[in-house]
Amino acid sequence: GSLNSHSTHHIAHVYLKYFAVYRYDDVKECELYIKDENGRNTGCRFQNVRIETEKAYFLVNGSSKDSLIQFYDEYIELYKIEILTPPLNVTVNCTGDSAGCIITWQAPLTSHVEKIKCFQYEISIQNKDEPKEEKKDLPVRVRNNRYEFQNYNEEKKYILKTRARGKNCLVSSTWGEWSEPIEFGQGKDHFPSVILFLIALGTISVTLLQYCLFKRYCNFKSIFSPIPQPRDKFNASTDEDIQVSFLLNSKLLTINHNRPKTRTGIQR
Structure with a gap:
């Protein structure tokens, strides 16, 4: 006390x-x-x-x-x-069906009262993923050491606390200490979402890498393209030289073709 x-x-x-x-x-x-x-x-x-x-x-x-x-x-x-200690042996059994979860406990330790009916219990069940400012679930008060939680959703995670006070006996009517928080429920499975996110991130990364490599390859090719060599007018024959030579030969052939033929004779 x-x-x-x-x-x-x-x-x-x-x-x-x-x-x-x-x-x-x-x-x-x-x-x-x-x-x-x-x-x-x-x-x-x-x-x-x-x-x-x-x-x-x-x-x-x-x-x-x-x-x-x-x-x-x-x-x-x-x-x-007297300040009552928390209820003892708090357990939660969830079946996942319409029956919900069964919560049980034992009376707090006292030196003068052992009757279960001498206590009133307060059960607080809160959604762990819900922000504190939005938590509006009021505690439930019962007289026995068993409570059935019917709003159970296996995809959520809950936090359970309980405490006791005296009722109609020589026990303090002031609420005692809260029990240690107990978590139950599976909660949201974030694993598939994480996998999808990693796959999308990997796909984007590979695409960007390929784009960067392709762009770098194109820049590399433009930088190191072959340098044109100077023309060797003495040793190399180009298309232009061949064309000029062909024209000259054609003209020469035409001139020879148009020249009049002369007859040569021997006068006797």
Whole structure:
């Protein structure tokens, strides 16, 4: 259980000591002090306390270098200030059909109550992939240690927490501590999407690589194209020289053909 001090928060440099008297014959000093941001003792947490029906006597002594601190004492029923531990052995069994998921647990540990009907439970189930500002699922409250979650979707992943408080018994009516979060559900399978993305990325990369290589090859070919050699007018015969020679021979042949023939004779 825990106890907070409200009578000394306006006084600086106050050092408090807590004492608890059980059955008027068992005195125990505070085991774990609760401190504020200035390091002052403002509360106490007692562990492994045996809670019974009779009231316990609490005494708070304070000390200060500046002024006298008046003590504070009170008779308190311990079960009213007890902070319940989380429910035990929380399990989730999902079948995937219309029955949904079956959630079970056991009552929190107490030293004086063992009846299941003495507790009320609060179950919080949230969609893990849903943003926090959009989470509107209110916790569900039940009286037994079993709950059937009917809105189960195997393609989603859920986070489960549960806590307890007393109901109609000598158990604290304040909600206790939440259990450790439990995840269940398969969630979305992103593997196929990743594979498709990688395939598309690979195809685009190969296409770009081929384009770059082709462009580079074309540039390389244009840069290193053969350089034309100068014409050798003395040793090389070109088409133009052959054509001129052919024309000259043709003219010569024509001239010879048109020349008149002369007869030669011998006069006797």
